[in-house]
Amino acid sequence: MTEQEIFGKVKDIVVEQLDVDADKVKMDSDIKEDLEADSLDVFEIMNELEDELDIKLEADEGVKTIKDVVEYVKKEVDAK
């Protein structure tokens, strides 16, 4: 998967989970500050990504921005 494809997936899940407009989700969006997620939301987002991409993720991996999530997911997908 390319970074762009992963970003697409992350974006779909974030939009669904957080009830935000798709154009608000950018690579540099801060998940908690800009998208108003709480730690349970982050957990659920990671959970959805795990199920969709068949990888293992830790919710407290210190992700702050969407870019962090995309890179973390990419690392796990590549390592599969």
Add this chain to the structure above:
Amino acid sequence: MKIGFLFSGQGAQYSNMGLDLYESDSIYRETVEQASALTGMDLGTIYRNENNELAQTVYVQPAIVTMSLGITRMLKRDLPQLDVRGMVGLSLGEYSALIAADSLDFENGMRVLKDRAMYMQSDAEKTDGAMAAVMKTDIDVIENICKKASNGSEVVCPANYNSPKQVVIGGNKAAVDRAIKLFHEQEIKNVIPLKVSGAFHTPLFKKASSLMGKRLANVQFEKTTVPVISNTTAQPFAPEKSREILTRQLTSPTHFHQCVDYMINNLEIDTVVEIGPGQTLSKFTKQIDKKIERYHIDNQSNYQKFIEASRG
């Protein structure tokens, strides 16, 4: 729009919440000032949260209810024709709902709430409570694990049945830790400890509940203008039962999921409006039934958005 109002509970607060409404809307400001006078708290300062006031149960409870009621008054003024079929508040939010539905008058309501917050803070400080959210796990499994993790002196039990995807458990810290361990042993990894000051809606609040029973003895409850569905019974509040239910509420689990189901099935709502800080309850509603339209109001901009949507 056939509407169900949802009123925020404790945990949804954030710094400066509602201050733009306070600046711009006279009825909102008036509500905050009245509530400050009734509780003897300077809510304006509490909302700014410069000294972390919102982390304290004793301040945050009146602060959230006042915010919800200020917004409700704005809605009554601007949209008197709104088709509100029912209301549900989460825990603390039940007081917002009962006041909004004219069952409890504002003056008495705010005074009762101040005492409730005090009783709860006292129990929270005295006990070693902890809570954890369990996601996407069968209720039977959760209840079983809680039973196994409890013993004579330390208990853990379901405290909030929030949505089909989320149940929060709470109790003595040692028992909650044992439950988390049992979940992990069963390969259930979706358990997240929550940062809370106490195990709300568990037997750890027995003292607060007993004080609440005495406090409510002489408080008058009227018939609600629209059904308010109780977290404790998942049935509409009846005035003659309200004291007893609100007393039990403190040690009993909340059934938000069932309350929303009740509004969908019995009151035929197609829209929810979450009134007060945050949008936690809208998110739960989405997990309960995706088809329900959702709005939340906690600032001037989403207030306007709702006003426009409701006028079609």
